[in-house]
Amino acid sequence: MHPLIRLVARRIALGILLLLAASVLIFAGTEVLPGDVASAILGQGATEKTLANLREALGLDRPAVVRYFEWLGGVLQGDLGTSLTNRRDIATTLAGRMSNTLFLAFWAAVIAVPLAILLGLVAVRYQGRWPDKLISGTTLASISVPEFLLGYIAAFFLAVQFKLLPSVATMHGGMDLGDKLMAIALPVLVLVLTVLGHMMRMTRAAILNVMQSAYIETAELKGLSPFAVIARHALPNAIAPVVNVVMINLAYLVVGVVVVEVVFVYPGMGQYLVDHVAKRDVPVVQACGLIFAAVYIGLNLLADLISIIANPRLRHPK
Amino acid sequence: MAEDILRIEGLKVEATIHPPGERPRDVVLVHEATLALAPGRVLGLIGESGAGKSTIGLAALGYGRGGVRLTAGRVVLGGTEIRAADAGVLRDLRGRRVTYVAQSAAAAFNPAKRLMEQVIEATLRHGLSTRPEAEARAVGLFRSLGLPDPEHFGRRFPHQVSGGQLQRAMTAMALCPRPDLVVFDEPTTALDVTTQIDVLAAIKRAIRETGVAALYITHDLAVVAQVADDILVLRHGRMVETGPTGTIITAPTEDYTRALVSVRAIAHPEAPPAEPILTVEGVSARYPGAAADVLSDVTVALAPGQTLAVVGESGSGKSTLARVITGLLPPASGAIRFAGRTLPARLAERTREDLREIQMIYQMADVAMNPRQTVRTIIGRPLEFYFGMKGAARDARVQELLDAIELGQGYADRYPAELSGGQKQRVSIARALAARPKVIICDEVTSALDPLVADGILKLLLDLQAREGVGYLFITHDIATVRAIADAIAVMHRGRVVRQGRKGQVLAPPFDDYTDLLLSSVPEMRTGWLEEVIAHRRMESAGH
Incomplete structure (x- = not known):
């Protein structure tokens, strides 16, 4: 078998194992929280008797290990359980929320990733001169400002002062793509500004590191233009670190956008999770936790795979 | 006599160094270097580390490593004065009129690209020929440099071929755009002695066949004696002596050159056998x-x-x-x-x-x-x-x-x-x-x-x-x-x-095969040694 296939298969198997471990942690984490689902449902009016009855009815009196495997079995069949607060099927509700989150993350990524890499290349090309300083300075500033503040500043100017964009990102079924894009323009802008800096700075650092190599001198002595040297000879050798930081930021776009969702009242996963944490709705929290873990592990796995495939030594062994 | 390909007159090269704990200061790497190279000639630049030989070689491409600057004199390449040229003119000369072969081909090839892409890159970027023509020329060069399976050699990545093969591929890369001048910077120094001799012979043949002029930089006088028509000896950035190869190695006039020629002449009589420790x-x-x-x-x-x-x-x-x-x-x-x-x-x-x-x-x-x-x-x-x-x-x-x-x-x-x-x-x-x-x-x-x-x-x-x-x-x-x-x-x-x-x-003698190969591969300090060894080996292999 090609060693590359073996390597990839091993990484994927490891990813699955890691996800299983995460599911154990999530389940155990919600188990050790004080109070259980039964006391959460019954609230103040709970007595020993009603609690015991409800536990029996929900199957909570059985050992945790049994319940874990039941939960895991359900998850594998697409059954994430039922919400305790509104008795709705979690998978159905989550699907809508997830698609909103992915929609927002997708457009933020489509803008931020190519822009970050391009700005990184430009910063390397003009290293130490004003374009580099301008790019590095503004991205550093955009990382440093908290995203809720960025959100309010953007909303104040673009929505309130100049009335260019809606300040609230309401989504409903009847909107066409143009309306939807208009609605998410502000949150996308804020997310782009938040993730751009990390990716651009890592691209710049990774390429500058490669620029020390002897083969860069070879390329310069062929009479290539500075930008061709950077894009054709340096970038292909800087892919691994760049892909890694890109994936971490993509994961953040899916998992970490709760603040931006709240600022713009966007109906995504983050808000959904936060709402149900407040209501002690354990099955929803578990389902969201598992999906976030899957996104993180999946994207990091993808980063590993791309780095492996981008390495000619692994792709074309001797 | 034809116009010189390269003329360097009174070249001074300086760099700014930053010693720890001291103010940065300027040091002179090359003082008053002067040389001329006619078409098709090979000039050997020889000296120890710090002699300024690589610096002069790179100056022919208008290039300074790190903060190295050409601060005085003239470097004229094919009628263009390089010190006065702007970045665009230099880019046009590099990879087209003058090319470079580095000491470590393993580091000088981009690990992420196939050899063919890199060998023909300069030719294509300067618009010298179409891709099929350039590939055909590269295959021809691979063949004349003695690379295995020349038709498919270019499909490999640098890590898939040996050090000696990479050094030849680098020579092919330098010759592909049909330059007027190639700068060889210690091209065989990193190789084993038995590999060096084949690469040296391949480089020499390629220079002769293409009629290109070359600056051949090395610290090994015996190596340069095999390929150069003339030799320029450098020390501490100054010119010591220059002349035809034969004269420099048989009748050097300067003490330093004499020391270089007689290097490794230590005589140590062998001690009698004894009980081992x-x-x-x-x-x-x-x-x-x-x-x-x-x-x-x-x-x-x-x-x-x-x-x-x-x-x-x-x-x-x-x-x-x-x-x-x-x-x-x-x-x-x-x-x-x-x-x-x-x-x-x-x-x-x-x-x-x-x-x-x-x-x-x-x-x-x-x-x-x-x-x-x-x-x-x-x-x-x-x-x-x-x-x-x-x-x-x-x-x-x-x-x-x-x-x-x-x-x-x-x-x-x-x-x-x-x-x-x-x-x-x-x-x-x-x-x-x-x-x-x-x-x-x-x-x-x-x-x-x-x-x-x-x-x-x-x-x-x-x-x-x-x-x-x-x-x-x-x-x-x-x-x-x-x-x-x-x-x-x-x-x-x-x-x-x-x-x-x-x-x-x-x-x-009598030697076993490997020891014979090893001993006969050590360059000798005389002209014509390389041809003798190659001819001798060819006869041997024909005889077998």
């Missing part, structure tokens, strides 16, 4: 997880106060032998015997006395020393560790050792960074001697040094041997070094000892 008996060894043995059934012996040279190319197992003797790599079978007893295989099981008796000196003196310790601390450490010496007694002994390695007062309080390469290697020798060992293992100790400095180190080692009676196990790939200092020789090839004995026997 260190024997390696039937040792086989492999690295953990490796499929094959690095050493197979190696048996060698070293007599007290003598030198056993272990000679071989990279990968022959000679450094692994040193690791086995010192206990760093326990052998799979066999034994190390020292002064009549068997040494424990593992380092951890050896006594302090065992450790003291066998010391080591390494190739890279600067990485073998702690840069934050003074010479006094570095040499004083074994005195404390093995003999418990302290205070004034230790300092006195450190000074004694410094005198022995011909470094006087004032060196004890310097840091390694304040020493030259040769001085660092001398400190390493003093550190090894401080333990008063019976045997010192010298692993390629002169390989990283300039020839004249290396000569000084070899003389010092011989001198110390005569005074202290220490035995050397001297690992090297350099036959000239072996001739200079060995009493006995073991030739290693692919983990086996293929030939051993006293120096006189080993270096005299």
